[in-house]
Amino acid sequence: MQQNKERALELLRKMSIEEKVSQLVSAWLEIGLDGSLHVREYGHAELHDGDVKAEVLGKGIGQLTRPYGTMANDAVRQAKAINELQRYLLKETRLGIPALLHEECLTGAMVKGATIFPSALNYGSTWEPSLVGNVGKAIGDELRSLGVHQGLAPVLDVARDARWGRLEETYGEDPYLCGVMGIAYVQGLQGERRSPIATLKHFVGHSASEGGRNHAPVHIGPTELRNTFALPFEMVVRHAHPGSVMPAYHDIDGVPCTSNRSLITDLLKHQWGFDGLVVADYEAIVQLFHDHRVASDMAEAAALAFNAGMDIELPGYTVFKEGLIEALYRGLITNDALDEAVLRVLQEKYNQGVFEHPFIKEDAIELGTEKNHALAVEVAEKSLVLLKNDGTLPLKQAGSVALVGPLADHPYAMFGGYSTPIHLQGSHGPEETVPLHAKTIRAALSEVLGDVPLTFEPGCMLYESKVEKAIFFPGDVPEEEEGVHELSQDTQGIEKAVAAAVSSDVTVMVVGDIAGLFRQGTVGEGSDADSLKLPGVQEQLMEAVLATGKPVVVVLVSGRPYTMHHAVSQASAILATWLPGEGGGEAIARTLVGLNNPGGKTILSFPKCAGSMPYAYNHFKKAGGLKVQPKFGALYPFGHGLSYTTFDWDDFQVENPMIQGDEEFHFSLTVRNGGTCGGDEVVQVYLQDKVASIVRPVKELKAFCRVSLQPGEQKRISFTIPADILSFVGSDARRVLEPGSFLLQVGKSSEDIVFSEEIAVVGKSKVFSKDWRFLSSVSVTDCT
Structure with a gap:
């Protein structure tokens, strides 16, 4: 160096x-x-x-x-x-x-022919950091073969509003989980040589915008900023040594992040010790002049960003x-x-070695391998979340199956906003850029069902026409409404879908989103929602099919949680798949027939209505208002996910419920597969600060472990949590660990708590000048 x-x-x-x-x-x-x-x-x-x-x-x-x-x-x-x-x-x-x-790489190198992995929501829903690290490495390998030196990922924005279009780019609504997954992705992508360099974005608070609208102002105070939205960035900067950070477009209390010296230089560089490149988001600097109007011309805009700590404009x-x-x-x-x-x-x-090796080795480019496709399928399978099931899944006894829904046979419905088919629409349309290994749900389900009759009727469409030209940066956004891709309102196909459902033993209904940027899709950057009802006429299709009284399995392929009240109350099963990438069709089909047992847990709360936004499980106690609003809360809480088997938890022990500020808590439990098939369980650890000098969340995730168990198998899971994890940034902008009592909760979701015990930190308050321990650890041992 x-x-x-x-x-x-x-x-x-x-x-x-x-x-x-x-x-x-x-x-x-x-x-x-x-x-x-x-x-x-x-x-x-x-x-x-x-x-x-x-x-x-x-x-x-x-x-x-x-x-x-x-x-x-x-x-x-x-x-x-x-x-x-x-x-x-x-x-x-x-x-x-x-x-x-540099290239985009959130779900894979955004290059024709590259592997398209699932969305970041899927990464988070696996609750398996090592798997996310493998994805990062696979993406890094493809970028290196292309001669790319910088990848524009991961997104460390902490989800808060289901209406926000960029929700699908996040690891969910918990800052600790976002940080752990971000560490794994960055370490995998960069490798030991820090090449290519990862880019953390969008620094900071981009997901807390007014009304969930892209680029809108953000209203968060300094303690919430540091304790919630900045925490994943701090964790990744301190632990994974990322090569780049990208400030966000928005302003916080009137100061654009692009020109905010207190964030970029004071916090990021001086306090956290970041030593990489600070890069401007696309057209962010010109927006200081045109949109934020904090500069009178380009020279002032450039100076504001540069003096704040910006190193390079991407692009400009x-x-x-x-x-x-x-x-x-x-x-x-x-x-x-x-x-x-x-x-x-x-x-x-x-x-990066660009002086010694300036040219791309054209014969060494390796994209879209079978090995990477298999990894994409594995991630998709492990990320699927079974929200509801009355026993209809898996589909082992069905004599005939109806497949309905506009996304069931759509060529690129399962891809995120920053994937090749959404951005690189070739001369023959988006289908030209769909990976060769990819299968639609219809094609994959037909294969795994074998001789079981499968009837397909889409019922409706999301869009009547194809997008002729992709919109993929702010300068492409049309000023007039005629540039917006319009949702279909045609309901003529619903009758055929209902007839297919009536004549079949069970119906699989595939609904949700098609990603596209700046209102060219139902989710994605700039494709923000004003409702959490399914887009287009999908709700009408759902109501009609559910009204048949036949068993209906709803497969939600989406970049955000939808309310789907009819499905919650009437469907036989609901499988949330997020945007599962090129292996999504196979993963969904295999899960529906029981070849894969879903073990994912949702990293987004499914809200009761759009009016409760913003909402997250780790809210403050008074967030629901007084009297608590009846629509405040979740249909399915953070961390929820069912399985085709059952798990028994037992023998919970806390070794040391009272520690000093420089010590660690140790506790353990036994998890046993009490069912008839192998499966994965996710043990989640939440902590609640019972009394603090500032208002603290009702609970916060601080440790977790995904464990695989065969029928009858049991394992001992042991957690170690340093006292530092209980610290927070106070009103004086200093990180402090205050002595006192905490509620330790161990559960199957944020609401399904199995064990709880009061623990305590004793001694004097401890102020951290710089370094602090923010990661818990876990070990798994076999029980004989």
Whole structure:
């Protein structure tokens, strides 16, 4: 590392102002296979006509934005075109500095042909960090084969409002769980060499926006900010050494995160010790001028972001570049600060080995392997949450099955908003980018049912027409409503679906979401909801099919929880699948027939109504109002999930219910599979601070363990929780551990508590100056 810093310093001394600033920007180019280039920009004058390559890259460039993930081109042929740009930078610019490449990677490399893993909601619902680490590694391997140096994931936003479109990008509503999963993903993605670097986003509080609306202001106080929304970021920064952090678009109490020095420099860099790159979200800096209006021009906007601690704009060829140069001339930024930022970028380039290996090895690109597909299926299977079941599942006795619903045979219904089919719609439509291994639910269910008759009737559609052009960054959003993809209101197919249900022994009804950004889908970035009823006419379809009185299994394929009151009261079973990726069809089909026993637990509360938003299980006691509003609460609580088997819990023991502030609690229990098939149980540990100097949540998850058990098998699960975990950031902005009593609760969900015991920390209050222990540990032993 020191050698790389010295090399970067030597290069820095040779650079002009223009060359320095060029390293702090990224060019978003639509790179044609024929070498043609088109610059994607927003919020400023168009580039001049002429040699685009010389104008954009002539002084060098920090990064290339989505060089694969902007066009639906073959990856190997696209790599050749990218290599030509690197060759230009090496041969035609004065200093010959190659560019870093970054891509989206939330559910896999967002590149045609790459494996599409399930959504982050699915990752969280597995309650298995090691599995999420395996996914991160698989994604990192594909990115490395593509020559990509930075991945734009994970999302560490803590879910709060089911109406928010980006909910599907999160690990759920618990900050501790988000932090643990984020650590696993980052460690897997970056590997030992921290290459490619992960990007934590969106720093911070992006999920707490007004009304669950994208980019809307956020109203949270400093203690809630630190204790809830910043906690996952702090955990991952301190434990996993991520290479990058991306501030969010919104403002908090009038200060945009993009220009918030107290968050970016004071908290992130100084207090937590973050040493990577701070990168601007797409078009975030220009929004300081156009939308937030805290800057009078581009120079002021650039200076505000830069002085807050921003290192590089992703993307922004002219905004940060021209703005910073003008800001330097005006004295709004200093030469020394500019040099420090450029040094960080250059040093990261040396760390990534881009000087020694500037070109992509085209023959080494490896995407969409059978091994990765098998992992995608495994994650999907382990993430499925059985919300309700009267014994209808698994479908072992059905003589005939009706399959209904608009998503049952949809080619890309199971993919998240940041996946290839949603973004890279090729010349022949989104189907062109669907992985070869992917199967629809209809195709997969038909295979596993074998000779059992399967009748398919969609009943309705979500959309009447296809989206002709993907919208995937703010500059694409149309000002007028005619650009919005409209939901279908056609109910003519419901009668056929009802007839299929009547003539079959059991009906599987697949309903939910199709992801798409900026209102081109029912969920996804900018596709926020004003209701938690199923989109389109799916509720009418559901009511009609349930009214037949025949057994109905509802399969919810979605990026958010829906109220579905008719299903909750009348359906035989409900299986929540979230957005399970390319292996989702297989995972769902295998689970329906009993080849997989669902063991996932929901990491989102299923609210009773949209009016209760925001809602999370770890709310404050007075959150429901007084008198408590009847619609406040959950239909299915955080941590809930059923199984095809039963589990018996026994012999709960707390070794030391009273400890000092530098000690650890130790407790254990035995879990036994009391049923007739193998399955997984998730043991969840919650803590409640009984008296504190500030208002604390009614309970908080602080440990968990997923355990697999065969029929009759039992295992001993032992937890260790350091006292530090009971600390919080108080009103004086310091983290403190206060002595007192706590309620330890061990349960099958946040509401289904099996064991509870009062524990205590004794001694004096303890203030943490920097480091603190935020992770619990668990061990599992066989019982003989």
